Amino acid sequence: MSSSRPTIRDVADRAGVSVATISKVMNGRDGVAEDTRQRVKNVVDELGYVSRIGAQSLRAMRTGVIGVLVSGFEPYATEVLKGVAQGALHVPAVEIMAWSGTVGDAPPPTGWESRLLLRLGGSLIDGAIVIAPSLIDDPLLDLPLVMVDPHQGGERYPSVRVDDRDGARQAVDHLVELGHRRIGYLGGRADLESARERRAGYREAMSAHGLSTDGLMTEGDYTWNGAVGPATRLLHLPERPTAIFASNDMSALCVIEIAHAMGLEVPRDLSVIGFDDIPDANRAAHPLTTVAQPLTEIGVQAIAMLSDLLRGRTPEHQHLRLEAHLRTRGTTAAPA
Amino acid sequence: MSSSRPTIRDVADRAGVSVATISKVMNGRDGVAEDTRQRVKNVVDELGYVSRIGAQSLRAMRTGVIGVLVSGFEPYATEVLKGVAQGALHVPAVEIMAWSGTVGDAPPPTGWESRLLLRLGGSLIDGAIVIAPSLIDDPLLDLPLVMVDPHQGGERYPSVRVDDRDGARQAVDHLVELGHRRIGYLGGRADLESARERRAGYREAMSAHGLSTDGLMTEGDYTWNGAVGPATRLLHLPERPTAIFASNDMSALCVIEIAHAMGLEVPRDLSVIGFDDIPDANRAAHPLTTVAQPLTEIGVQAIAMLSDLLRGRTPEHQHLRLEAHLRTRGTTAAPA
DNA sequence: ATGAAAGCGCTAACAA
DNA sequence: TTGTTAGCGCTTTCAT
Numbered sequence: 001m002s003s004s005r006p007t008i009r010d011v012a013d014r015a016g017v018s019v020a021t022i023s024k025v026m027n028g029r030d031g032v033a034e035d036t037r038q039r040v041k042n043v044v045d046e047l048g049y050v051s052r053i054g055a056q057s058l059r060a061m062r063t064g065v066i067g068v069l070v071s072g073f074e075p076y077a078t079e080v081l082k083g084v085a086q087g088a089l090h091v092p093a094v095e096i097m098a099w100s101g102t103v104g105d106a107p108p109p110t111g112w113e114s115r116l117l118l119r120l121g122g123s124l125i126d127g128a129i130v131i132a133p134s135l136i137d138d139p140l141l142d143l144p145l146v147m148v149d150p151h152q153g154g155e156r157y158p159s160v161r162v163d164d165r166d167g168a169r170q171a172v173d174h175l176v177e178l179g180h181r182r183i184g185y186l187g188g189r190a191d192l193e194s195a196r197e198r199r200a201g202y203r204e205a206m207s208a209h210g211l212s213t214d215g216l217m218t219e220g221d222y223t224w225n226g227a228v229g230p231a232t233r234l235l236h237l238p239e240r241p242t243a244i245f246a247s248n249d250m251s252a253l254c255v256i257e258i259a260h261a262m263g264l265e266v267p268r269d270l271s272v273i274g275f276d277d278i279p280d281a282n283r284a285a286h287p288l289t290t291v292a293q294p295l296t297e298i299g300v301q302a303i304a305m306l307s308d309l310l311r312g313r314t315p316e317h318q319h320l321r322l323e324a325h326l327r328t329r330g331t332t333a334a335p336a
Numbered sequence: 337m338s339s340s341r342p343t344i345r346d347v348a349d350r351a352g353v354s355v356a357t358i359s360k361v362m363n364g365r366d367g368v369a370e371d372t373r374q375r376v377k378n379v380v381d382e383l384g385y386v387s388r389i390g391a392q393s394l395r396a397m398r399t400g401v402i403g404v405l406v407s408g409f410e411p412y413a414t415e416v417l418k419g420v421a422q423g424a425l426h427v428p429a430v431e432i433m434a435w436s437g438t439v440g441d442a443p444p445p446t447g448w449e450s451r452l453l454l455r456l457g458g459s460l461i462d463g464a465i466v467i468a469p470s471l472i473d474d475p476l477l478d479l480p481l482v483m484v485d486p487h488q489g490g491e492r493y494p495s496v497r498v499d500d501r502d503g504a505r506q507a508v509d510h511l512v513e514l515g516h517r518r519i520g521y522l523g524g525r526a527d528l529e530s531a532r533e534r535r536a537g538y539r540e541a542m543s544a545h546g547l548s549t550d551g552l553m554t555e556g557d558y559t560w561n562g563a564v565g566p567a568t569r570l571l572h573l574p575e576r577p578t579a580i581f582a583s584n585d586m587s588a589l590c591v592i593e594i595a596h597a598m599g600l601e602v603p604r605d606l607s608v609i610g611f612d613d614i615p616d617a618n619r620a621a622h623p624l625t626t627v628a629q630p631l632t633e634i635g636v637q638a639i640a641m642l643s644d645l646l647r648g649r650t651p652e653h654q655h656l657r658l659e660a661h662l663r664t665r666g667t668t669a670a671p672a
Numbered sequence: 673a674t675g676a677a678a679g680c681g682c683t684a685a686c687a688a
Numbered sequence: 689t690t691g692t693t694a695g696c697g698c699t700t701t702c703a704t
Contacts, residue, residue, distance in 0.1 A: 009682095017690075017691085020684080024684095033689060036690085052680095056683080058390050058394060058695095058696045078409060122341060122390075355698075360699090365700095394680045394698070396680090
């Protein structure tokens with residue numbers, strides 16, 4: 001019993017067959033006698049043999065693993081991930097592996113996904129799903145790739161997203177129906193299509209209602225920390241808005257906290273509406289009114305598309321756009 | 337310009353040198369003329385060449401990346417991860433890569449880490465840090481490994497943890513000082529040392545104060561969902577405890593929510609104390625009183641130990657134990 | 673300073 | 689049904 005990890009050679013020697021036969025058994029190919037197969041399986045168990053992904057991919061040019069890249073493990077990405085995992089059950093012979101390039105507080109360097117994908121592709125993964133990517137204008141990767149919530153100009157890869165513009169419109173309409181007229185906007189990561197679309201949706205809807213947006217638009221980056229500045233600014237405006245539409249839930253929760261710290265009560269003194277419907281939105285002291293994305297469904301669709309790509313088919317829709325739905329909960333009300 | 341990803345061969349051909357030279361340049365070996373090195377570098381940039389991890393590790397038996405395995409991306413693991421990332425800056429030539437075996441709601445199958453580690457080790461990673469592992473009694477892996485918050489009997493690998501027993505004692509002492517006598521306990525994942533130690537700490541401290549724990553001890557699993565049952569049970573006890581010590585913050589936050597749903601006010605009607613000090617603990621409507629772990633420091637220490645292991649040194653401490661500190665915030669008060 | 677050659681562990685034609 | 693063989697892309701002696 002060698003101390004080092006067994007190779008296919010060790011298994012072959014021990015089973016008294018050639019390495020080719022072991023390979024066949026390991027990969028479920030046929031052309032192996034049943035008793036040989038059994039004997040090999042026993043030896044494999046006995047030795048605890050596990051094939052090395054590296055060696056495998058080097059030859060087979062595929063690994064049966066797909067990667068999911070996220071810039072950080074925040075709730076939005078995590079929810080989509082769940083959908084991917086769920087959808088993966090319907091894709092035979094695929095393991096999924098999730099990772100994030102950076103884990104600290106610092107925002108990941110632009111283009112980190114390309115570097116990671118380059119190293120991983122052709123070595124470890126057959127394809128990938130990238131959530132809220134920052135890949136911009138980089139070498140076109142020849143790895144099958146699906147983007148969730150792509151950045152602007154990200155049309156080069158198939159994508160799944162929600163109808164952000166329409167969602168934003170729903171948010172504004174809701175607020176206006178309640179009687180609000182000064183509605184502030186807290187934007188998201190400017191390089192993402194979603195942030196631009198939500199912003200555009202807000203402006204369109206405001207203008208459709210004949211309302212001004214002057215001085216009411218601020219920019220965040222979808223993170224809690226990035227929302228602190230703009231939220232504070234909005235709430236200290238000489239004429240404070242009676243409602244704020246935050247472009248995602250994380251920002252909305254931040255707005256609420258800052259409002260509280262200022263002694264404002266939500267929704268009595270300020271209405272707040274978010275976007276996404278992450279689990280925390282429904283768990284907060286004041287359940288957040290928000291525009292819900294079908295997060296799980298997005299994940300399911302993404303892996304379905306990738307699965308098509310993987311077997312050389314063209315996905316039915318190159319750019320899939322799902323519906324957003326308003327969830328009226330406890331943080332919006334008529335203005336005082 | 338070939339459409340497929342360039343190999344070391346392509347670079348060599350284009351630069352008019354041998355593959356061996358390319359390899360030397362890529363790995364910073366010397367024995368290459370300065371102008372040759374420059375020429376090679378240019379071609380590398382031009383072609384966008386990136387070496388394939390798989391092929392590399394096959395030959396070199398090392399990859400320069402270390403893995404961090406977590407059972408899920410919950411806040412505790414995420415915070416430790418940050419420390420690891422931070423500590424990695426001091427370890428030359430090491431990239432870190434984080435992943436979780438499962439991403440859905442279902443708990444990962446026992447022993448998933450072993451399987452993953454087996455595939456990854458010797459292929460993709462040189463070593464790994466496993467946070468709150470479930471590896472139990474499996475084939476001893478010959479991969480350099482450091483455990484954070486090891487499971488019971490996990491002494492076979494170096495580990496980093498906090499002084500859980502002492503932390504639990506601090507929690508109980510604090511509650512007793514406030515005047516509580518009926519103190520409920522909501523336990524954590526029973527296979528982890530930390531959960532057993534915190535439990536033991538609670539019992540010891542209670543008994544040191546001459547207090548009974550009869551019917552006051554319940555078991556959760558460190559997750560929100562796993563805390564719902566025990567929390568509900570504790571709060572519906574005929575003689576309701578006036579305080580609950582939850583073995584981690586996630587469970588504590590769940591207790592608070594359930595208490596609220598029952599119309600109880602915290603800390604007026606019920607004191608709650610947690611363990612860990614995850615970011616959410618300080619962000620909640622009622623900032624959570626908790627026993628803080630130095631989460632970042634744990635990560636930093638873990639990678640330092642792994643780094644020693646990687647270069648064949650024996651870490652100074654095989655089992656490092658850091659201090660826990662009480663953070664008195666807004667969820668504990670004297671009983672009514 | 674550079675290159676030729678051997679081989680890491682594995683899979684896939686092809687031959688037997 | 690099985691084994692032989694030729695690499696996959698890379699690093700590393702060892703010659704030159």
